[in-house]
Amino acid sequence: MAPLDPHSFTDSHHPLTTDISLSLYLDFPSATIHGVAFFILKSPHVGQLSFDTRSLSIHQVLSPITLSLLPFSLSSSPDPIKGTQLSISLPGDDVLSSFFIVFSTSPSSSALQWLSPPQTFNKKHPFVYTQCQCIHARSIFPCQDTPAARIRYSALLNVPRELSAVMSARHVDRRSPVSGEGHSHLLPGGFNSLWCSETRVVEEFQMNQPIPPYLFAFAVGELGFREVGPRTRVYSEAVNSVLDAAAKEFAGTEEMIRQGEKLFGDYDWERFDLLVLPPSFPYGGMENPRMVFLTPTVIKGDASGAQVVAHELAHSWTGNLITNMNNEHFWLNEGFTTYAERRIVEAVQGEDRAILNTGIGWKGLNEEMERFKDNLEFTKLKNNQEGVDPDTVYSEVPFEKGFQFLWRIERQIGRPAFDEFIKKYIATFKFKSIDTHTFLKFLKANVPGIEKEIDLVLWTEGTGIPPDAYEPVSNLYTKIVSLANEFKLGRMPREDEVADWRGQEWELYLENLPKVIEASQVLALDERYRLSESKDYEVKVAFLQLAIMSQCRNFYGEVEKTLKEVGRMKYLRPLYRALVQGKGKEEDNILAKRVFSEARECYHPIARGVVESIFAKHL
Numbered sequence: 001m002a003p004l005d006p007h008s009f010t011d012s013h014h015p016l017t018t019d020i021s022l023s024l025y026l027d028f029p030s031a032t033i034h035g036v037a038f039f040i041l042k043s044p045h046v047g048q049l050s051f052d053t054r055s056l057s058i059h060q061v062l063s064p065i066t067l068s069l070l071p072f073s074l075s076s077s078p079d080p081i082k083g084t085q086l087s088i089s090l091p092g093d094d095v096l097s098s099f100f101i102v103f104s105t106s107p108s109s110s111a112l113q114w115l116s117p118p119q120t121f122n123k124k125h126p127f128v129y130t131q132c133q134c135i136h137a138r139s140i141f142p143c144q145d146t147p148a149a150r151i152r153y154s155a156l157l158n159v160p161r162e163l164s165a166v167m168s169a170r171h172v173d174r175r176s177p178v179s180g181e182g183h184s185h186l187l188p189g190g191f192n193s194l195w196c197s198e199t200r201v202v203e204e205f206q207m208n209q210p211i212p213p214y215l216f217a218f219a220v221g222e223l224g225f226r227e228v229g230p231r232t233r234v235y236s237e238a239v240n241s242v243l244d245a246a247a248k249e250f251a252g253t254e255e256m257i258r259q260g261e262k263l264f265g266d267y268d269w270e271r272f273d274l275l276v277l278p279p280s281f282p283y284g285g286m287e288n289p290r291m292v293f294l295t296p297t298v299i300k301g302d303a304s305g306a307q308v309v310a311h312e313l314a315h316s317w318t319g320n321l322i323t324n325m326n327n328e329h330f331w332l333n334e335g336f337t338t339y340a341e342r343r344i345v346e347a348v349q350g351e352d353r354a355i356l357n358t359g360i361g362w363k364g365l366n367e368e369m370e371r372f373k374d375n376l377e378f379t380k381l382k383n384n385q386e387g388v389d390p391d392t393v394y395s396e397v398p399f400e401k402g403f404q405f406l407w408r409i410e411r412q413i414g415r416p417a418f419d420e421f422i423k424k425y426i427a428t429f430k431f432k433s434i435d436t437h438t439f440l441k442f443l444k445a446n447v448p449g450i451e452k453e454i455d456l457v458l459w460t461e462g463t464g465i466p467p468d469a470y471e472p473v474s475n476l477y478t479k480i481v482s483l484a485n486e487f488k489l490g491r492m493p494r495e496d497e498v499a500d501w502r503g504q505e506w507e508l509y510l511e512n513l514p515k516v517i518e519a520s521q522v523l524a525l526d527e528r529y530r531l532s533e534s535k536d537y538e539v540k541v542a543f544l545q546l547a548i549m550s551q552c553r554n555f556y557g558e559v560e561k562t563l564k565e566v567g568r569m570k571y572l573r574p575l576y577r578a579l580v581q582g583k584g585k586e587e588d589n590i591l592a593k594r595v596f597s598e599a600r601e602c603y604h605p606i607a608r609g610v611v612e613s614i615f616a617k618h619l
Contacts, residue, residue, distance in 0.1 A: 004146055004148050004326070005146035005147075005148060005325075005326040005327075006326065006327075006328065006384075006385050006386045006387070006388075007081065007082060007134070007135045007145075007146070007326065007327060007385070007390060008052050008082065008135070008144065008145055008146040008326075009050045009051065009052050009082060009085040009086075010050060010051075010052065010144040010145075010146050010148070010149065011049075011050050014045060014049050014050060015041040015042040015043045015044075015045050015097070016041070016042050016144055016148070016149040016150075017039050017040065017041055017042075017143065017144055017149055017151050018040055018041065018042050018150075018151060018152065018210070019039075019040040019151065019152045019153065020037055020038065020039055020040075020141075020143070020151050020152075020153045020154075021037070021038040021153070021154045021155075021182065021183065022035060022036070022037050022038075022141060022153065022154070022155040022156065022182075023035060023036045023155075023156045023158075023181075023182035023183045023184045023186075023187065024155060024156065024157050024158065025158045025184070025187055025191045025194065025195060026128065026157065026158065026159050026160075026220060027191070028114065028126050028128070028160065030107070031107040031112075031114040031128075032104055032105050032106065032107060033104065033105040033112075033140065034103075034104045034105075034187050034188055034189065034191045035102075035103055035104070035105075035141060035187070036100060036101070036102050036103075036182070036183035036184070036186045036187055037100065037101045037103065037141050037142065037143075037183075038064070038098065038099075038100050038183055039098060039099055039100075039101065040097060040098045041097045041098065042097075043097060044095040044096060044097040045090050045095075045096070045097065046090055046091070046092045046095055047089065047090060047092070048087050048088070048089055048090075049087070049088045049089075049090055050085055050086070050087055050088075050144075051085075051086040051087075051088065051101075051138075051142045051143060051144060052082065052083060052085070052086070052135075052138035052142065052143060052144065052145040052146075053074070053083055053084045053085075053086045053103075053138050053139075053142045054078070054083030054084060054109075054110060054136070054138045054139040055083070055105070055106035055108050055109055055110065055139050056084070056103050056104070056105060056106065056138075056139065056141075056142060057103060057104040057105075057106070058072060058074060058086060058101065058102075058103050058142065059102040059103060059104065059188040060100070060101070060102040060186075060188075061088050061099060061100065061101050061102075062099060062100040062101075062102070062186070063091075063094070063096065063099060063100075064096070064098045064099055064100060065094065065096075067100075067186075070088060070089060070090065070091070070099060071088075071089040072086060072087060072088045072089065073086075073087050074086055074087075075087075080389075081135075081387070081388070081389045082135070083138055083139070086101075086142050088101075100183065100186060101141075101142050102186055102187070102188050103141060103142060103188075104188060104189070105139065105140060106139075108605070109136075109139040109140060109605070110136045110139045110605045110606060110609070111130050111131055111132050111136035111137060111139045111140050111605075112128060112129075112130055112139070112140065112605075113128065113129060113131070113280060113604045113605065114126065114127075114128045115127040115128065115221075115278055115280065119278065119280065119602060120221065120237055120278050121236065121237040121239045121242055121278060122222060122237050122238060122239050124222065125162065125163060125221060125222040125237075126163075126221070127219070127220065127221035127222075127237065127278060128219065128220050128221070129217075129218070129219035129220075129221075129277055129278075129281070129293070130216070130217050130218055130219070131217075131281070131282060131283070131286060131293075131604060131606060132213065132214045132215070132216050132217060133214040133215075133286065134214060134327050134390040134391065134394075135214070135327075135390065136214070136606065137213035137214055137216050138213075140216070143213050144213070145213050145214075146212075146213070146326060147212035147213070147214060147323045147324055147325065147326060147327075147433050148212075148325050148326060148433045149212065149213065150210035150211060150212055150323070150431065150432075150433060151210060151211065151212075151213060152207055152208055152209065152210050152211075153169065153206075153207050153216065154169075154204075154205065154206045154207070155167060155169065155204070155205045155206075155218075156181065156182040156184070156202050156203075156204055157202065157203045157204075157205070157218065157220065158177060158184070158195055158200050158201075158202050159200065159201060159202075159203065159220050160199060160200060160201075161198075161199055161200060161201045162222065163201075163220050163221055163222055163223075164203065164220070164221075164222070164223045165203040165205075165218055165219065165220045165223075166218065166219055166223065166235055166273070166275055166291050167203075167205040167207075167217060167218040167290075167291060168207065168211070168215055168216060168217040168218070168288035168289050168290055168291050169205035169206055169207035169289075169290060169291075170205060170206050170207065170208070170270070170271075170290065171203070171204075171205055172204040172205060172206050173202075173203075173204045174201060174202070174203050174204075175201070175202055175204070176201060176202070177195050177196045177197070177200055177201070177202045178196070178202075179195070179196050181195075181202070205218075207289070207290075209268070209269070209289070209431065210431055211289055211320065212323050212433065215287070215288055215289055215320060217286065217288035217291065217293065219275055219277065219293070221237055222237055222238050223235050223236070223237060223238060223275075224236065224237070224238035224239070224240075224243055225243070226243050226244070226246070226247035228247050228250055228251055228253055228254075229253050229254030229257075230254060231254065231257060231267075231270070231271055231272050232250075232253045232254060232257075232271070232272050232273055232274065233273045233274070234246045234247050234250055234273075234274045234275075234276065235273065235274065235275040235276070235291075236275065236276035236277075236296075237278070242276060242296065242299075245299050245301070246274070246276045246294075246296075246299055248301075248303075249298070249299045249300065249301070249303055249305050249306060250274060250305075250306055250309055251303070252303065252306055252348060253272065253274070253306070253309060253313075255348055256306070256309065256310055256313055256344050256348055257272055257313060259344050259347040259348055260313055260314065260316070260317070260340070260344050262347075263340070263343055263344065263347070263419065263422075264314075264317040264318075264340060264422060264423060264426055265317065265423055265426055265427065267316060268316070268321065268430070269289045269290050269316055269320070270290065271290045271291075272290070272292070272313065272316070273290060273291050273292070274291075274292050274294055274309065275291055275292065275293050275294065276294050276295075276296050276299065277293055277294065277295065277296070278296070279295070279296055279297070279565060279566045279567060279568075280566075280567035280602055280603060280604055280607075281293060281294070281295045281296075281567060281568065281604065282567055282568060282569045282603070282604040282606050282607040282610075283295065283568065283569065283570075284297070284298060284308045284311075284568060284570060285298065285308045285309070285311060285312040286312070287311075287312040287315030287316070287319055287320060287337075289316070289320050292309070292312040292313075294308065294309070294312075295566075295568045297537045297566055297568055297571075300503055300535065300536050301535060302502050302503070304502055304503050304504060304536075306348075306349075307341070307345055307349075307353075307357060310341045310344045310345050310348070311337060311338070311341040313341075313344065314336075314337045314338075314340035314341045314344060315333070315337050317340060317426050318332075318333065318336035318337045318339075318340055318426070319333040319334070319336070319337050321426060321429075321430040321431060322336075322425070322426060322429045322430060322432060322433075322434060323432070323433040323434075324433065324434070324435070325433045325434055325435040326385075326435075327385055327390040328382060328383055328384065328385050328435075329382060329434075329435045329436050330390075330398040331381040331382070331397075331398035331399075331401065331402035331405075331436075332402075332434065332435075332436065332439060333398070334398040334399040334402055335381070335398055335399060335400075335401065335402015335403050335405060335406060336402065336406065337399075338361065338399045338400065338402065338403040339402075339403050339406045339407065340422075341357075342354045342357055342358060342403070345357060351474070352474055352476050352477075353504070355472045355473075355474040355476070355477050356474075356476065356477060356480075356504045356505065356508055357504065358403075358472040359471075359472050359477045359480075359481075359508055360504065360507055360508050360511060361396065361399065361400040361403065362400065362471050362472060363508070363511045363512065364396040364400060364511075365396055365397065365400035365401060365404070365465065366465070367396075368395045368396045368397050368400075369464060369465060371395065372395070372397075376463040376464065377463075378393045378395065378397060379397055379401070379463045379464050379465075380397075380460070380461055380462065380463055381397070381398065381401055381402055381405065381436065381459065381460045381461070382436040382460050382461055389609075389613075391606055391609060391610060391613075392609075392610065392613045394569075394610075401465065401469075404465070404466075404469045404470065405459045405460070406418075407470065408454060408459070408466075408468055408469070408470070409421075409443070409447070409450070409454065411470070412450065412453050412454055413447055413450070417447075421443075421446055421447065424446060425439075425442060425446075428442065429442075436460050440456055440460065443456070444456075454468070476505075477508070480505055480508050480509050480512070481508070481512050483497065483509060484508075484509050484510075484512035484513050485512070487513055487514075487517075487521075488513075488514060492524065492525060492528060493509075495528075498529070502536075503534070503536035503538055503539050504538075506529075506531065506534070506536070506539045506542075507536075507538045507539055507542055510531070510539065510542035510543055510546060511542060513546060515546075515549050516549050516550050517546065517550050518550065519550055519551060519552040519554075521550075522546060522547050522550050522552040522554075522555070523552065523554060525543075526543070526555070531543040532544065532547070532555050532558050537562075537566065537568070537571055540558075540562065541562065541570075541571045541574060541575060543555075544558060544559050544562060544575060545574045545575060545578050547559070548575065548578035548579055548588070549578055556591065559575060559579075559591075560591070560595050562575065563575055563576070563595050563596075563599055564595065564598065564599045564602070567602060567603045567604055567607050568607075569606070569607050569610055572603070572607055572610065572611055573610065573614070576592055576596070576611055576614050576615075577614055577618070579591060579592035580592050580614060580615065580618040580619055581618055589619060592615075593615070593619070596611055596615070
């Protein structure tokens with residue numbers, strides 16, 4: 001076997017899947033999906049074919065011609081990272097380039113979160129959503145779960161009639177079920193007969209552009225929407241207050257799309273819709289094409305949450321059109337997208353906003369160097385992830401060091417030249433998956449002599465932050481950092497100095513304070529500015545992290561409340577880490593374990609795994 005990806009059983013000598021047709025029956029009471037998938041390979045194949053699965057039951061593999069059974073086997077014991085290998089034997093007497101797999105998911109699927117009504121906004125109906133990045137599509141359906149395998153797909157989702165569905169695909173139709181439609185007649189366990197129940201409805205979707213499996217996404221619940229632009233609807237559960245707040249926060253989306261097109265070329269995905277998920281969603285946003293998923297914590301009331309939308313929009317060019325070959329080259333997705341996000345923010349919200357964003361990122365990058373000081377491999381842009389769970393080493397490094405690398409190239413050749421380079425890069429590699437070597441080869445071919453001006457090997461394969469990285473500079477940025485430095489001398493900012501501050505200013509200020517201060521200083525800071533009550537979770541969590549590190553227990557009740565009301569890993573990681581890191585913190589450790597035991601069922605499986613990995617390392 002010649003692995004294509006350290007996180008996949010896919011063999012580089014086997015043909016990749018090009019098209020998948022899915023018929024899925026969503027059974028909410030059992031938190032399972034029963035499905036049939038029809039696969040088309042790039043070329044006919046004889047012999048063994050390897051697929052990725054995790055927590056799936058494989059019922060049958062069938063020939064598309066005769067529906068006869070094809071031999072298959074599952075590895076005897078799951079790999080803790082990659083899951084279970086599905087090996088299919090394709091016959092030599094009837095060379096096949098397609099086949100059916102009949103399967104069922106498990107309630108323990110790492111990609112799916114099934115929410116009961118009390119866990120949702122409206123408290124009336126259940127909800128389910130997916131999160132497939134980095135390697136979790138394999139827990140929904142068997143596949144070659146590597147970004148090297150770009151697939152087109154169609155899907156029929158059979159759901160309760162009172163609910164509706166959205167997907168990372170074009171919505172074709174909503175209709176009553178029809179007997180035998182799609183591949184529903186092959187469903188396991190009698191679910192083929194349940195397909196046409198009067199209590200069910202079918203939602204049909206089509207994705208005609210090839211995408212990596214991690215961008216497969218859907219959500220099902222009682223959904224409503226607001227129109228916010230000619231290409232954009234904002235969806236959430238049908239709760240007017242949430243929909244109205246989201247529509248207000250993201251009212252400027254169309255202008256961001258237009259600016260993105262000016263910078264990077266045509267928007268190739270037709271729609272750019274947004275779905276605000278329940279608070280358990282583990283990320284700020286997920287760039288699913290045509291249907292971006294968002295955490296409700298980005299609704300801040302001042303339009304600053306639109307910067308997350310700018311990031312997910314930027315992925316429409318860098319990440320979705322051009323994708324990293326595997327997670328060892330993740331910076332090609334996130335470094336490019338962070339650069340593109342800041343260019344869009346600069347065009348729409350102004351240079352000061354973009355520089356504040358860059359400054360927060362610079363601080364975060366330096367903190368990641370401290371986090372990985374005992375494992376410098378993960379301070380590299382191109383790193384070795386053999387035997388490593390990508391969720392546990394997820395960090396700001398590919399985002400911020402990747403951004404710094406591209407920013408360094410821009411400074412070297414000038415923005416106009418770099419803009420032309422980016423457009424040519426996107427046009428050359430759109431709908432392809434590439435690695436760092438391919439990018440560097442393209443860079444050197446299109447910017448002759450660049451390797452003499454910038455140490456490309458140091459930037460991509462070296463540890464730490466290169467000496468020619470650059471801390472941003474602006475009057476506002478410098479003022480905030482200076483005020484944070486003055487706090488060390490005992491001076492808090494005056495109210496007139498912070499009168500115009502929004503969340504980003506406060507976040508940058510808090511990030512630049514000492515990690516530990518006197519408990520009395522924490523109390524004084526909150527008494528004056530009520531940071532523990534901030535509606536902006538970036539500010540609130542930065543303050544609570546400071547309170548924990550400073551052992552100011554007055555705010556531990558707010559820490560517990562925050563850990564129980566949101567599931568975004570950006571907030572869970574620092575708060576749980578602050579509670580369990582260091583010696584002599586038995587009381588904090590007990591609190592962390594108790595809160596997690598009470599909140600874990602409200603977290604997405606990916607978030608649960610990340611918290612458990614923090615506990616395993618520090619407790």
